[in-house]
């Protein structure tokens with residue numbers, strides 16, 4: 001991700017070309033239309049100047065020689081016609097530009113959304129991804145680049161016309177005109193670059209301020225913010241972060257304003273000298289009155305246009321730098337799709353899942369989350385993965401799902417390395433429920449049907465998936481059944497309990513009807529009876545499928561074929577429930593500790609009637 005804030009001219013040009021290619025892609029007619037309008041407007045300015053000179057000469061003839069007014073009248077009529085045409089072209093340009101910019105905005109946002117979904121999951125664990133995304137979003141302002149570049153082209157054409165007119169009288173006048181542009185150009189370009197560098201440097205603080213602000217206004221932290229009385233703390237924190245950046249921005253703008261004031265003063269001095277020069281030429285009889293007026297007008301307009309060009313150039317430069325961030329984000333390498341090998345055709349992943357010497361490091365972490373993990377799972381086998389918090393169970397599941405690229409080692413499905421399988425093909429055959437599953441603030445149909453999005457209209461399949469987890473019980477009570485909106489975020493949405501959301505999430509996994517099923521502790525919020533029922537249903541549903549079950553409830557381990565015990569990223573034991581108890585190692589220790597919670601007390605019954613609980617060994 002780009003951190004270098006300086007740019008070579010070739011980079012500037014290539015970014016500008018990319019932006020114009022993008023505009024050409026979204027609307028060739030819009031681009032050509034606006035170029036045509038700007039050309040016409042530039043010629044209109046020069047024609048206007050020419051007509052002024054004719055008019056002043058004609059009027060002075062009327063005054064000095066008493067000629068009829070008809071010649072001047074014709075020129076005035078032409079001027080009026082020209083002004084009406086110019087206003088029309090300007091309006092047309094406004095319409096074309098609005099549509100062109102909207103199409104470009106859509107195209108950029110669409111590509112950003114597609115790009116984000118193509119990026120490997122591992123990017124989402126990297127702060128620099130979020131910095132880059134933040135800047136790419138801000139750089140959607142790079143659309144201002146379009147305005148700025150068109151304005152510059154139009155102004156340059158106009159100024160070129162003025163320049164020819166002025167140089168026709170005296171080259172020194174034309175040279176004087178250039179002196180106007182130089183200081184303002186240099187100051188504004190530097191300002192543009194400084195603004196960009198500032199934005200790069202400020203991104204982490206800006207993101208943190210945004211995060212703290214979201215904690216204050218969002219739903220996720222609303223309960224805890226109130227319970228722990230955190231609002232004053234977070235407001236104070238947000239204020240500090242906000243002003244940390246704002247003070248630097250105000251400082252830079254102040255310096256910019258002061259410099260521009262200096263440049264303007266210099267320009268006024270040069271302007272005065274040039275006006276004096278014109279008056280001198282007039283006294284020497286080298287200018288007619290019309291020429292004098294036209295030159296003064298040309299000079300004033302050219303000066304204004306040059307000032308506008310230099311600030312537009314600065315804006316363009318700054319926005320090219322922003323646009324570079326946007327293109328850098330859009331060009332981040334996506335998930336590789338090698339298509340060198342495909343999974344066996346048909347519904348089943350045949351054969352063994354083979355994990356060999358797996359090593360995985362999270363970005364920026366020195367300790368591997370998985371080290372030297374090797375095991376084999378036969379097709380249709382049910383495996384439980386157990387271990388302490390942070391042992392590496394979820395990481396292992398994500399690697400098996402092909403969501404994280406391994407640092408070392410290989411995972412093979414039916415003998416094929418998953419690194420060489422098209423990720424989309426692989427994921428069609430796998431289903432999973434994660435600990436942090438998503439609560440889509442959409443309908444029940446979508447929440448379950450997203451398991452296989454092309455089957456959203458399949459009511460029988462939806463009913464079956466909902467029945468498997470017991471979700472049908474509360475779905476039947478909802479006013480619009482499967483079309484009821486869930487969650488409190490939108491009008492008419494119905495919030496569910498966490499346990500009910502979990503049932504929906506597991507139904508989504510059922511709905512996929514995949515060959516390999518991964519459940520990563522999805523039942524944590526269910527009541528014990530429901531949890532037991534969900535596991536029993538799950539194991540029944542998973543009959544014949546390869547199943548990986550991550551759970552802290554060791555009771556469930558008796559119902560699986562084999563248990564993998566993880567500790568500190570390593571696979572330390574594996575075997576059946578009985579084998580591991582006999583081994584007397586880590587599993588036996590964990591099982592004993594958990595059993596104590598379920599043992600009967602002298603005065604009462606067992607604390608849980610949970611059929612898969614540990615005390616029923």
Ligand SMILES: Nc1ncnc2c1ncn2[C@@H]1O[C@H](COP(=O)(O)OP(=O)(O)OP(=O)(O)O)[C@@H](O)[C@H]1O
Nearest residue numbers: 125362365369387388389390391392393394395396
């Ligand atoms: N996104 C991440 N970035 C960096 N480190 C991570 C990330 N996710 C997990 N880890 C680290 O990797 C290690 C393994 O985490 P993992 O989530 O796989 O453990 P787990 O066995 O599933 O734990 P739990 O039972 O608490 O869910 C932990 O040390 C954790 O701190």
